[in-house]
Amino acid sequence: MIIDTQQVENGSHISADVAIVGAGPAGLSIARALAESGARIVLLESGGTRVEDAPQELNSGVDGGTIARPGHLQTSRRRVVGGATQLWGGWCRPLDEHDFRVRSWVPHSGWPFAKAILAPYYRHAAEMLEIEAFERADGTKLALPGPYILGKSEPLVQHVYQVSPTKDARLGKRWLASLARAENVQVLLHATALELEANESSSLVKQLDVGYLDGKRITVASKHVVLAMGGIENARLLLNSQGREATGLGNRHDVVGRYYMEHPWIKAAGGLVIVGAPPVYQGFEDEYHDNRSWRFPALAIAPEVQERFELMNFRARLEPIAPAAAPPLQRAIAKTLTRLKSTRSGAGPQFFQLDVSSEQSPNPESRLTLADSKDAFGKRQARLNWRLTDFDNRTVRKSLAIIARELGRWQIGRAQNALDEHGPWPLHTSGACHHMGGTRMHADPKQGVVDPDCRVHGVANLFIAGSSVFPTGGVANPTFTIVALGLRLADYLKRELKPA
Numbered sequence: 454m455i456i457d458t459q460q461v462e463n464g465s466h467i468s469a470d471v472a473i474v475g476a477g478p479a480g481l482s483i484a485r486a487l488a489e490s491g492a493r494i495v496l497l498e499s500g501g502t503r504v505e506d507a508p509q510e511l512n513s514g515v516d517g518g519t520i521a522r523p524g525h526l527q528t529s530r531r532r533v534v535g536g537a538t539q540l541w542g543g544w545c546r547p548l549d550e551h552d553f554r555v556r557s558w559v560p561h562s563g564w565p566f567a568k569a570i571l572a573p574y575y576r577h578a579a580e581m582l583e584i585e586a587f588e589r590a591d592g593t594k595l596a597l598p599g600p601y602i603l604g605k606s607e608p609l610v611q612h613v614y615q616v617s618p619t620k621d622a623r624l625g626k627r628w629l630a631s632l633a634r635a636e637n638v639q640v641l642l643h644a645t646a647l648e649l650e651a652n653e654s655s656s657l658v659k660q661l662d663v664g665y666l667d668g669k670r671i672t673v674a675s676k677h678v679v680l681a682m683g684g685i686e687n688a689r690l691l692l693n694s695q696g697r698e699a700t701g702l703g704n705r706h707d708v709v710g711r712y713y714m715e716h717p718w719i720k721a722a723g724g725l726v727i728v729g730a731p732p733v734y735q736g737f738e739d740e741y742h743d744n745r746s747w748r749f750p751a752l753a754i755a756p757e758v759q760e761r762f763e764l765m766n767f768r769a770r771l772e773p774i775a776p777a778a779a780p781p782l783q784r785a786i787a788k789t790l791t792r793l794k795s796t797r798s799g800a801g802p803q804f805f806q807l808d809v810s811s812e813q814s815p816n817p818e819s820r821l822t823l824a825d826s827k828d829a830f831g832k833r834q835a836r837l838n839w840r841l842t843d844f845d846n847r848t849v850r851k852s853l854a855i856i857a858r859e860l861g862r863w864q865i866g867r868a869q870n871a872l873d874e875h876g877p878w879p880l881h882t883s884g885a886c887h888h889m890g891g892t893r894m895h896a897d898p899k900q901g902v903v904d905p906d907c908r909v910h911g912v913a914n915l916f917i918a919g920s921s922v923f924p925t926g927g928v929a930n931p932t933f934t935i936v937a938l939g940l941r942l943a944d945y946l947k948r949e950l951k952p953a
């Protein structure tokens with residue numbers, strides 16, 4: 454059932470088994486998985502079914518950090534059903550096995566469980582996102598359907614990505630439709646969670662204070678509360694919930710908002726010319742007769758090479774460039790190579806731009822705090838201080854150098870690396886809008902906000918979903934893992950709700 458502002462009475466109170474705050478992919482996937490259980494679910498969403506100025510303005514805040522990105526808190530998020538998937542590219546890929554491990558050269562790295570724990574949930578997430586399983590139950594792995602440049606070079610590995618068709622269908626509307634039919638689910642639109650009210654010892658959330666932009670206020674009491682408001686708002690609501698604790702709920706050890714991470718992203722960090730080789734496989738939608746999803750590859754560094762050089766995870770995507778649009782240097786190289794290879798038959802030159810993205814190291818100084826400025830409800834806005842370190846910079850530069858050297862060694866082309874091995878971040882460095890880490894998972898409450906079950910340390914009925922719980926972010930785009938983790942949390946809550 455969907456309930457919008459005009460159907461709500463000021464001062465009313467709702468009770469539920471599970472209250473989920475936020476209808477992005479995290480909240481929607483949990484609500485969908487729980488709907489089948491018959492439990493009474495309330496899903497609160499600050500926006501409606503289309504983007505509107507007033508709720509969107511609630512996303513404003515103060516941007517800052519190593520790289521200037523004015524307006525980032527606004528442009529990278531949407532207050533609407535579906536959340537930031539209104540903007541997303543649909544790229545899906547699980548985290549790698551070594552992303553879950555503690556790596557001695559990456560401070561604060563590692564998850565409290567291995568990737569295998571997520572395996573069944575990754576398969577379920579693939580169904581929900583309408584893509585193929587990356588690893589089937591029998592252990593077979595998803596491969597690329599076409600030939601690819603790789604396969605001969607030990608330091609490099611190939612990452613396979615899939616693009617979810619829910620990207621075009623607008624995931625939010627599609628997933629909301631199935632919830633609208635469920636009698637045990639109430640979806641409250643334009644309902645903004647303002648504060649979590651805890652009991653005296655802060656060990657339980659008693660109720661949620663909820664506001665509407667027309668001035669109405671309601672309260673929601675629930676056996677369990679799940680925050681699924683995105684990588685920034687999850688931390689902000691905890692910090693703004695100061696009724697019992699001056700520094701915010703779940704923040705006794707000053708971890709909320711710390712370890713904030715994104716995936717540093719540099720377009721055109723290098724170039725590549727290939728001559729006399731079969732067309733490099735890029736992945737095309739029309740290769741799929743059932744038109745479900747499409748795949749594409751990226752180049753990455755093998756885990757043992759990452760360890761040898763003390764690097765983090767990294768990928769380079771080969772973006773094709775039309776020959777006429779290729780930079781003059783690349784065209785000159787192609788001409789020379791074509792002349793040298795004139796005795797061999799082969800296709801014409803292929804030109805690429807190398808777009809790179811990498812893992813960011815977990816860093817307690819990279820953090821979200823509260824700004825002095827306030828939103829329309831009088832709640833303090835978020836202040837973002839996204840800090841990148843020399844280690845993050847070295848990972849990008851060294852990894853690209855390894856890839857460029859290897860591509861050159863293959864004798865089929867030449868790579869140009871626009872980044873030397875030392876130097877500051879290039880001016881066009883950005884983040885891939887993947888907001889991770891502000892409420893990180895760790896078994897030790899001094900090092901994490903949530904435990905391995907996604908429960909806020911010390912608050913028995915409060916859980917967090919989304920990439921804010923990632924303790925390390927790998928290089929894969931996060932939403933596939935967000936959905937898998939959400940499905941795991943839904944399973945956990947189903948067990949908790951079962952009568953003893």
Ligand SMILES: Cc1cc2nc3c(=O)[nH]c(=O)nc-3n(C[C@H](O)[C@H](O)[C@H](O)COP(=O)(O)OP(=O)(O)OC[C@H]3O[C@@H](n4cnc5c(N)ncnc54)[C@H](O)[C@@H]3O)c2cc1C
Nearest residue numbers: 475477478479499532536537542543544646683919930932
């Ligand atoms: C340009 C762009 C491209 C991207 N491309 C990809 C990609 O290709 N692949 C990928 O994996 N990821 C991609 N992402 C990231 C992806 O969109 C996010 O990982 C994903 O949307 C996060 O899901 P979420 O549910 O945790 O949070 P969100 O999507 O942010 O959803 C949170 C929801 O909570 C609601 N909310 C917030 N505060 C409150 C409150 N106080 N009360 C009630 N409701 C509230 C919001 O309105 C929103 O609907 C991209 C992001 C951007 C910006």
